[in-house]
Amino acid sequence: xxxxxxxxxxxxxxxxxxxxxxxxxxxxxxxxxxxxxxxxxxxxxxxxxxxxxxxxxxxxxxxxxxxxxxxxxxxxxxxxxxxxxxxxxxxxxxxxxxxxxxxxxxxxxxxxxxxxxxxxxxxxxxxxxxxxxxxxxxxxxxxxxxxxxxxxxxxxxxxxxxxxxxxxxxxxxxxxxxxxxxxxxxxxxxxxxxxxxxxxxxxxxxxxxxxxxxxxxxxxxxxxxxxxxxxxxxxxxxxxxxxxxxxxxxxxxxxxxxxxxxxxxxxxxxxxxxxxxxxxxxxxxxxxxxxxxxxxxxxxxxxxxxxxxxxxxxxxxxxxxxxxxxxxxxxxxxxxxxxxxxxxxxxxxxxxxxxxxxxxxxxxxxxxxxxxxxxxxxxxxxxxxxxxxxxxxxxxx
Ligand SMILES: *Cc1c(COP(=O)(O)O)cnc(C)c1O
Numbered sequence: 001x002x003x004x005x006x007x008x009x010x011x012x013x014x015x016x017x018x019x020x021x022x023x024x025x026x027x028x029x030x031x032x033x034x035x036x037x038x039x040x041x042x043x044x045x046x047x048x049x050x051x052x053x054x055x056x057x058x059x060x061x062x063x064x065x066x067x068x069x070x071x072x073x074x075x076x077x078x079x080x081x082x083x084x085x086x087x088x089x090x091x092x093x094x095x096x097x098x099x100x101x102x103x104x105x106x107x108x109x110x111x112x113x114x115x116x117x118x119x120x121x122x123x124x125x126x127x128x129x130x131x132x133x134x135x136x137x138x139x140x141x142x143x144x145x146x147x148x149x150x151x152x153x154x155x156x157x158x159x160x161x162x163x164x165x166x167x168x169x170x171x172x173x174x175x176x177x178x179x180x181x182x183x184x185x186x187x188x189x190x191x192x193x194x195x196x197x198x199x200x201x202x203x204x205x206x207x208x209x210x211x212x213x214x215x216x217x218x219x220x221x222x223x224x225x226x227x228x229x230x231x232x233x234x235x236x237x238x239x240x241x242x243x244x245x246x247x248x249x250x251x252x253x254x255x256x257x258x259x260x261x262x263x264x265x266x267x268x269x270x271x272x273x274x275x276x277x278x279x280x281x282x283x284x285x286x287x288x289x290x291x292x293x294x295x296x297x298x299x300x301x302x303x304x305x306x307x308x309x310x311x312x313x314x315x316x317x318x319x320x321x322x323x324x325x326x327x328x329x330x331x332x333x334x335x336x337x338x339x340x341x342x343x344x345x346x347x348x349x350x351x352x353x354x355x356x357x358x359x360x361x362x363x364x365x366x367x368x369x370x371x372x373x374x375x376x377x378x379x380x381x382x383x384x385x386x387x388x389x390x391x392x393x394x395x396x397x
Pocket of ligand 1: 033097099130135181187215216217219244
């Protein structure tokens with residue numbers, strides 16, 4: 001037997017974290033790493049946040065799980081908070097981002113089916129999108145690396161270039177149900193949609209009775225500098241998928257929708273055994289207690305400006321490594337030169353600095369949202385040391 005007990009689907013790095021302290025991780029070997037990866041944009045309160053720990057501990061000792069057979073005071077409360085904070089009228093809780101997107105897709109299909117238009121099942125999606133790893137969510141992305149070996153894909157998705165409004169309009173046909181798009185592509189390389197693009201999709205949706213589905217699994221929950229990124233575009237979606245940061249590290253996601261968009265989602269149409277269980281609700285409540293206020297959001301924007309300004313100055317010194325700085329809020333990226341592909345791993349292993357590699361040869365900088373200036377200084381110090389000592393090496397194709 002040569003397969004590992006952990007199914008070997010991840011090319012895992014040699015770093016083996018065993019403990020978290022605020023914005024740092026401690027490895028099995030005792031070394032301290034600065035964590036600007038945050039579990040891939042998940043640990044928005046950092047590690048070991050006392051308010052989150054306390055909420056989870058108290059709820060675990062009170063009631064962890066009962067299923068969705070019964071009334072849920074915990075679920076009703078968190079759903080009401082999300083309704084009050086956003087465009088939405090109703091919320092379905094999930095355990096992951098992919099499930100939140102699945103619910104968004106089903107809600108969109110049910111919307112048209114409810115009107116007797118079952119043929120209107122096709123979602124227009126965009127190049128280099130990432131929506132998760134289930135069959136429906138890989139089918140929603142055009143990325144070949146996620147399709148290989150898993151065909152046949154689910155029908156009902158049509159791909160258009162990201163940020164190409166004319167292409168999106170041209171793709172509308174009699175079977176179109178709506179658009180599914182990340183306002184800021186995360187995995188695809190930290191690419192914010194333009195104002196004209198998102199506003200244009202909203203307008204097209206209104207003109208053609210289509211639904212606008214936003215995937216804010218990565219850019220949502222204060223990460224972009226507003227509670228949800230759509231707020232920066234002066235539009236609202238019909239349906240939105242959220243996850244990652246919303247549980248602060250506890251597995252939690254949600255599909256938010258307007259009353260109109262959710263018209264097809266009656267009793268028995270959808271479900272999840274764990275979804276919205278009291279323990280997950282306690283985690284979500286604790287996260288919102290900290291981040292869902294203007295003061296916190298303003299602090300994210302201030303940290304973003306400081307970090308981004310310093311990065312923009314910094315990259316000028318190392319044109320052989322960096323191409324540009326991109327993103328919004330604390331969802332930032334540095335595009336790397338092709339020959340600097342291994343820079344993320346090098347920073348991790350040689351300078352104890354954690355970031356995340358992404359598409360378009362981009363290094364994702366997604367720290368906990370609770371960083372202060374000292375963490376930004378430490379980030380710059382480690383990044384500078386790394387860049388100064390970096391030797392481009394040949395990378396295997
Ligand atoms: C991470 C991510 C997902 C998938 O979330 P999982 O929790 O891994 O299922 C979906 N959409 C976007 C934009 C993401 O970044």
